Amino acid sequence: MTTITQATRPITVEKEIYRRRVRQRVGAEGLLRRALFVLLAAWLYVFLIHPLAVNLLRSMQDKQGNFVGLANYINYFASPTTSASLRHSLNIAGLSTVITVVLAFLYAYTLTRTTIRGKALLRAIAMGPIFVPSLVQALAFIYMFGNNGIFTRALHLNFQLYGPVGIVLSEVFYAFPHALIILMTALALADARLYEAAEALGASKTRIFFTITLPAVRYGLMSAAFVVFTLAITDFGAPKVVGGDYDVLATDIYNKVVGQQNFSMGATISTLLLIPTGIAFVLDRIVQRKQVAMVTADITPMGPKPHRPLVQGTLLAICILMALFIISVYLVVLIGSVTRFWPYDFTLTLKHFKPEVAGAHHGLGGFAFILTSLEMAFWTSLVGTIVVFISAYLIEKTRELALPRAILYLLSITPLAVPGMVLGLSYLFFFNALNNPLNFLYGTMAIMVISTIFHYYTVPFLTAMTALKQMDPEFESIGESLNAPFYKTFFRVTVPVALPALIDIAMYFFLNAMVTISALVFLFVPGKEVASLAVMLLDDAGNSSQAMALSLLILVTGLTVRTLFYFITRGVRARTQAWTVR
Amino acid sequence: MHASQTPSKEPYLRLIDITKTFGSLVALKGVTLDIAEGEFVCFLGPSGCGKTTLLRIIAGLEQQNTGRVIQAGKDISDLPVRERDFGIVFQSYALFPNMTAAKNIAYGLENMKLPRAEIKRRVQELLELVGLPDVGHKYPSQLSGGQQQRIALARALATNPGLLLLDEPLSALDAKVRAALRLEIKELQRRLGITTIFVTHDQEEALVMADRIVVMSNGVIEQVGTPTEIYISPATPFVADFVGVMNFFPGQAAEKPDQVVMAQTPLQCAKPHHLQPGREVIIAIRPEDVRLEISHRTATNTLSGTVREALFMGSFYRLLIRLQGIQERDLTAEVSSNRMRDLGLRPQSKVEVHIPPDLVRVYPNGRELPQ
Numbered sequence: 001m002t003t004i005t006q007a008t009r010p011i012t013v014e015k016e017i018y019r020r021r022v023r024q025r026v027g028a029e030g031l032l033r034r035a036l037f038v039l040l041a042a043w044l045y046v047f048l049i050h051p052l053a054v055n056l057l058r059s060m061q062d063k064q065g066n067f068v069g070l071a072n073y074i075n076y077f078a079s080p081t082t083s084a085s086l087r088h089s090l091n092i093a094g095l096s097t098v099i100t101v102v103l104a105f106l107y108a109y110t111l112t113r114t115t116i117r118g119k120a121l122l123r124a125i126a127m128g129p130i131f132v133p134s135l136v137q138a139l140a141f142i143y144m145f146g147n148n149g150i151f152t153r154a155l156h157l158n159f160q161l162y163g164p165v166g167i168v169l170s171e172v173f174y175a176f177p178h179a180l181i182i183l184m185t186a187l188a189l190a191d192a193r194l195y196e197a198a199e200a201l202g203a204s205k206t207r208i209f210f211t212i213t214l215p216a217v218r219y220g221l222m223s224a225a226f227v228v229f230t231l232a233i234t235d236f237g238a239p240k241v242v243g244g245d246y247d248v249l250a251t252d253i254y255n256k257v258v259g260q261q262n263f264s265m266g267a268t269i270s271t272l273l274l275i276p277t278g279i280a281f282v283l284d285r286i287v288q289r290k291q292v293a294m295v296t297a298d299i300t301p302m303g304p305k306p307h308r309p310l311v312q313g314t315l316l317a318i319c320i321l322m323a324l325f326i327i328s329v330y331l332v333v334l335i336g337s338v339t340r341f342w343p344y345d346f347t348l349t350l351k352h353f354k355p356e357v358a359g360a361h362h363g364l365g366g367f368a369f370i371l372t373s374l375e376m377a378f379w380t381s382l383v384g385t386i387v388v389f390i391s392a393y394l395i396e397k398t399r400e401l402a403l404p405r406a407i408l409y410l411l412s413i414t415p416l417a418v419p420g421m422v423l424g425l426s427y428l429f430f431f432n433a434l435n436n437p438l439n440f441l442y443g444t445m446a447i448m449v450i451s452t453i454f455h456y457y458t459v460p461f462l463t464a465m466t467a468l469k470q471m472d473p474e475f476e477s478i479g480e481s482l483n484a485p486f487y488k489t490f491f492r493v494t495v496p497v498a499l500p501a502l503i504d505i506a507m508y509f510f511l512n513a514m515v516t517i518s519a520l521v522f523l524f525v526p527g528k529e530v531a532s533l534a535v536m537l538l539d540d541a542g543n544s545s546q547a548m549a550l551s552l553l554i555l556v557t558g559l560t561v562r563t564l565f566y567f568i569t570r571g572v573r574a575r576t577q578a579w580t581v582r
Numbered sequence: 583m584h585a586s587q588t589p590s591k592e593p594y595l596r597l598i599d600i601t602k603t604f605g606s607l608v609a610l611k612g613v614t615l616d617i618a619e620g621e622f623v624c625f626l627g628p629s630g631c632g633k634t635t636l637l638r639i640i641a642g643l644e645q646q647n648t649g650r651v652i653q654a655g656k657d658i659s660d661l662p663v664r665e666r667d668f669g670i671v672f673q674s675y676a677l678f679p680n681m682t683a684a685k686n687i688a689y690g691l692e693n694m695k696l697p698r699a700e701i702k703r704r705v706q707e708l709l710e711l712v713g714l715p716d717v718g719h720k721y722p723s724q725l726s727g728g729q730q731q732r733i734a735l736a737r738a739l740a741t742n743p744g745l746l747l748l749d750e751p752l753s754a755l756d757a758k759v760r761a762a763l764r765l766e767i768k769e770l771q772r773r774l775g776i777t778t779i780f781v782t783h784d785q786e787e788a789l790v791m792a793d794r795i796v797v798m799s800n801g802v803i804e805q806v807g808t809p810t811e812i813y814i815s816p817a818t819p820f821v822a823d824f825v826g827v828m829n830f831f832p833g834q835a836a837e838k839p840d841q842v843v844m845a846q847t848p849l850q851c852a853k854p855h856h857l858q859p860g861r862e863v864i865i866a867i868r869p870e871d872v873r874l875e876i877s878h879r880t881a882t883n884t885l886s887g888t889v890r891e892a893l894f895m896g897s898f899y900r901l902l903i904r905l906q907g908i909q910e911r912d913l914t915a916e917v918s919s920n921r922m923r924d925l926g927l928r929p930q931s932k933v934e935v936h937i938p939p940d941l942v943r944v945y946p947n948g949r950e951l952p953q
Contacts, residue, residue: 018599022646027662399643474676477643480663481670482690482741492689496680576680 024400029485033394037404040391044411046438047450051426052418058267058429072268085252086272092164092248093233093276096171100228101221103172104179107322110315112187115306125323127177128330131558133515133532135237136551138170139544140332142242143342150332150343162244170238173329175231179224186220186291187213190302205308219291226284230277234419236518237532241539249273250421254521257425267429270422281417330555337549352549355538366550369531370557376448376530377513377561384453384460384509385502392464393494397476416458420451420518427451428522443525451519456512460505467501468494499572507565514558531557592655594619594777595640595745600649602635602801609635610646611801620775622768624788627798628824633781636798637747640779642666654744668745669738673753675730677722683733684709684718690741708736711770728759735767739774746771746778752787764790785825789813797821819945822866823952829913830952833865833944842944845907849883852940864945864952869900871941872915875934876925883939887913889931892922901927903935 026034062068077083107126111119129137144151145159145166152159159165190213198208214221236250243251249269257266306312340347353366391412395405415423431442441447471494479489495502517532524533531554538547593616602610610632617623625633638644640651642663650659658666669690677686684705691701709715712732722730731751738746748767752760768791771778782788788795789809797804797812797820805817816822819830833844835857841848842855844865857863875884890912891902899922902912913935917927927933 018650019648021648022650022659024642024645024662025660027664029664030662400645472672472674472676474672474674475678477641477663477670477672478676478678478737479689480643481641481666481668482737483664483693484689485664488693493678493680497678 033398033486034401036390036394037398037401037408040394040408041404041411043387044408048411048415048418048454051430052422054430054433055267055422055426056271058264059271061264063262063264072264073272076265076268076272085247085249085269088164088246089233089249089273090276092167092171092239093229095164096168096175096232097225097229099168100172100175100179100232101183101225103322104176104183104224105221106315107176107319108180108183108187110319112184113302113304113307114312114315115304116312116316116319122319122323125326126180128326129174130177130511131515131562132333132551132555133237133517133535134170134174134235135241135517135532135536135539136333136554137173137329138166138238138241139535139539139547139551140329140336141166141169142544143332143336143548144328146242148343153343162242163246166242166244167239167246167248170242171228171232171235173326174235174238175228178231179228182224182227183217183220186217186223188301190216192300192302195302219287222287223284223291226280226287230280230416230419233276234273234421234518236421236521237536240536250419250518253421253425257428257522263429266425270419270425273419273422274417277419278417281414285413333548333552333555336545337552342545342548352545353553355534355543355546355550366531366534366546366553369529369534369550370553372528373514373531373554374557376445376452377510379445379449380452380456380513381506381510383449384456385506387453388457388460388505389464389495389498389502392461392468393490396465396468397494412461413458415454415456418454420455420516421521423451423455424519424522427519443523445525445528448520448523448525448530451523452513452516453509455516455519456509460508463501463505463508464498467498471497496576499576500569503565503569503572507562510561510565511558514554514561591618593617594621594654595779596650596652597636597640598650598652600636600639600646600651602632602639602644602646609801610639612649613798613801613803615796615803615806617777617779619777622771622778622780622791622793624792624795625779625781625798626785626788626792626795626825627783627804629783631798632801633783633796633798634749637749637779637781640745641668641670641747667743668747669741669743670747671731671734671738671749671751673750675722675734675751675754677730677734677737679722682719682721683714683725686722686733687718687737687740689737694741704740708740711739712736713766726759727755728763731755731763732766735770739776744777746776748778748780750781750783753782753784760787767791789825795825797824799824816866816943819864819866819952822943822945827869827914828952829867829869829911831865831867831908831911831913833863835859835861835863835944842942845885845905847885847907849937849942850939851942851944855944857944857946861946864947866943866945867913867937868941869914869916871938872913872917873936873938874901874915874917874921874925874927875936876932877934883942884934884936887933887935889927889929889933892927892929894919898922899927903933905935 059072060067060069062071075082107122110116111123141149141161143149145161146152149159149161151157161169194212194216195208198212203211233248234250236254239246239248239251240254247255249272253266253269253273256262256269307315335346336342337352338348338350339345340349340351355366355369391408395409395412398405427447430436431438431447433439441450475493476486476489479486479493515532517536520530520533521536524530529537531550535547535550535554538544538550595617597613597615600610600613601608613632613636625636627633635644639646642658642661646659650657652658653667677683678689681689687705687708688701691704696704705718706715709718712735714729714732714736717725717729717733722733725733734751751767752763755763764787780788780791789812792809794806795809795812796806799820805812805821807817812821812825816825816828822828823830831844833842833849835855836843836848837859839854839856840851842851842863842865843849849865855863885905887903887905889901890904893900893902896919898919899917901915901917903915905913915935917925925933
């Protein structure tokens with residue numbers, strides 16, 4: 001008999017202790033983790049849930065603050081005139097979605113699947129609209145197709161720009177790069193083996209397109225549609241500038257609140273705006289989940305392939321036309337900024353770069369607004385990146401506390417469904433209330449920063465989650481087994497490994513903060529407007545050339561910042577190359 | 583062969599009646615096990631059997647619902663991970679990609695607040711221990727899979743833990759490196775005398791490396807024993823099926839207490855089975871235990887059959903034999919290439935199949951036949 005003894009020697013399990021439920025002791029670190037959870041919950045509650053609840057409540061009150069139930073909603077829907085903005089918004093968003101997705105699909109298909117030259121340039125041009133506030137293209141369109149637009153004058157045509165035409169045109173332009181990115185990703189992820197199989201079976205090119213290409217990108221198409229729809233229905237800048245009398249939900253909220261001081265109706269309409277965005281949000285989540293399930297690890301990516309010359313030529317021509325149109329819009333901005341009086345006097349001048357807002361000249365001219373924008377974008381980027389990454393880390397890398405994690409996850413993705421206008425108005429109601437201990441925040445840079453962080457919260461949060469999910473789940477286990485506190489492993493391993501994602505997040509926050517308007521129209525500090533807001537105010541005051549000049553500054557700043565981030569990323573990549581490339 | 587004597591020393595690690603559920607899924611149903619100091623134990627079983635969950639409970643990375651874990655005489659059931667004494671290596675190695683091999687190994691040492699020179703000395707010592715004295719400055723992505731595995735092992739051993747936990751550490755490696763590392767790990771463990779638990783689904787790995795194998799299935803321990811015990815006398819049809827290759831045939835207990843009936847032929851067993859005559863049983867036979875003859879030389883434990891297929895495997899042949907009276911499954915037998923030549927066997931050859939009595943394994947409950 002060997003010396004090794006049988007292990008399953010009966011042990012008396014009657015003892016009470018063996019039946020007792022085991023709970024791991026919560027050490028000092030467990031407490032710290034829990035404290036961070038509480039802070040995160042408080043942050044989401046105070047700056048997201050509670051203000052939205054206040055807004056909802058406000059929609060059920062009359063002007064004096066008495067509870068009136070659904071009376072405001074009933075009043076809104078009482079006549080076709082009062083409820084026009086909802087119909088208009090749905091029409092605009094629907095039409096913009098169809099046009100944008102079709103155009104972006106053609107563009108994306110050409111860039112990913114054909115063998116044309118100049119793809120990088122076409123791509124770069126298409127990304128342009130990301131760097132300017134949505135109202136800038138609307139301003140440019142007025143210069144092109146408005147009452148005194150160059151095309152209007154040259155062709156003696158009335159383009160009926162002010163109203164739905166102008167809004168849809170601007171929204172398509174504004175949402176185009178967002179749809180393009182989604183569709184290019186979807187098209188690039190298709191499995192080449194499917195195409196080989198179809199070709200081997202003798203399917204025609206047309207049949208392959210309809211039976212393989214389109215089904216493979218159906219989730220991408222849906223996702224792009226939801227994104228465009230949400231952007232178009234929540235946009236404030238373009239309808240404000242080019243909408244004329246054609247009220248949409250976003251401008252209706254603004255007019256009710258700022259124009260008529262009718263806060264309850266503003267709250268009511270903003271709640272209505274939440275419904276379509278909420279639906280689009282939920283549908284998009286479902287679609288995204290399906291898409292993730294569809295993309296398996298072992299696909300053979302579909303690369304570009306030469307098409308028939310006629311097809312490829314047509315696609316190229318369409319893309320060049322679109323690219324030229326995009327370029328012409330920026331040319332108009334450039335020329336409008338540096339010439340005396342569009343379209344009558346094209347003498348060069350720099351006078352528009354000294355804008356006048358609310359009667360006050362700023363010594364620095366337009367640069368003062370840019371500095372304010374940079375200040376806000378800097379804080380948004382810094383605080384936003386830190387908060388979003390830490391919360392994603394807590395939610396993804398905590399073993400226990402399953403229910404709090406699920407709730408916090410849900411709360412962290414809801415901001416995507418909340419339009420900036422609604423967020424801004426909710427903040428106005430909540431933080432402007434005199435009995436609120438956080439009242440001191442109202443009218444400060446801090447509140448503008450926080451509202452912008454929440455306005456753009458979800459995409460960076462999901463980026464962080466993805467980066468964390470891609471990391472080996474056992475890094476934390478190893479750290480603990482080696483007796484390192486979790487924050488040490490966080491700083492020494494998690495953060496360095498996630499650095500590329502962190503830079504992406506910071507850039508996303510920064511660039512969006514540079515161009516956002518919607519939430520800020522209710523929160524800005526007079527005399528300390530950010531540039532995007534100043535563009536709107538200048539246009540409001542009829543100084544469209546100055547608005548143009550400031551837009552140009554925003555565009556240049558945005559491109560500069562983007563370039564800066566490119567070099568930072570390249571620096572980081574070079575430094576981390578040793579451990580990322582074999 | 584009854585080994586229920588009390589160990590002379592208190593076991594180093596005791597798992598007492600551990601249960602664990604994930605929602606409605608029961609992962610462990612009351613697992614009790616003792617592990618002696620310095621022992622190399624393998625948790626073996628198919629995926630989903632609970633072996634990794636059990637390992638993670640020992641580490642504190644998973645929390646059992648009930649049951650205790652006692653390490654070195656101390657109840658650690660409710661201790662947080664950091665306060666437990668173990669080193670761990672995962673299948674993915676989980677080497678920190680942004681740190682060099684040396685930095686990875688030093689990670690645990692830094693937490694002990696050792697002087698820098700001491701850390702440096704110890705890191706070099708560990709690099710030498712795992713046979714990679716020159717890779718300290720390299721990043722994990724610059725190392726081969728086998729090298730990464732060794733660095734992960736060195737990192738786990740750096741703080742001199744009392745217990746080494748290995749979670750399928752060789753599964754991601756190719757066959758050759760794997761075979762070499764099996765021996766290296768085994769040798770290292772013997773040299774350090776560290777109590778080690780090795781989780782694997784690879785029965786060959788378990789047989790080669792373990793002092794003792796714990797075979798698990800569906801959240802329970804099927805059998806605990808040395809590799810030879812597990813292989814020679816599997817306690818259940820599951821173990822018999824999972825470890826090595828096994829033929830299973832239906833049969834009945836015979837009138838004589840040490841006989842079973844298979845295809846109307848009585849088979850003599852070495853030990854009495856104590857089962858009621860006529861009761862359904864499973865008869866299990868290993869392919870290499872089958873003796874083949876051309877003529878009827880041994881009367882007992884011999885069945886007639888026909889070679890249906892002969893698969894050349896290099897040093898041996900694998901034969902599929904259709905036994906007389908059994909239609910639904912063939913007997914697999916392994917015969918050395920020499921013996922094959924001597925017998926002159928080929929497909930359709932008639933053959934006499936002899937099964938030595940001490941290699942006939944009998945399990946009750948013949949209805950749930952494996953395969």
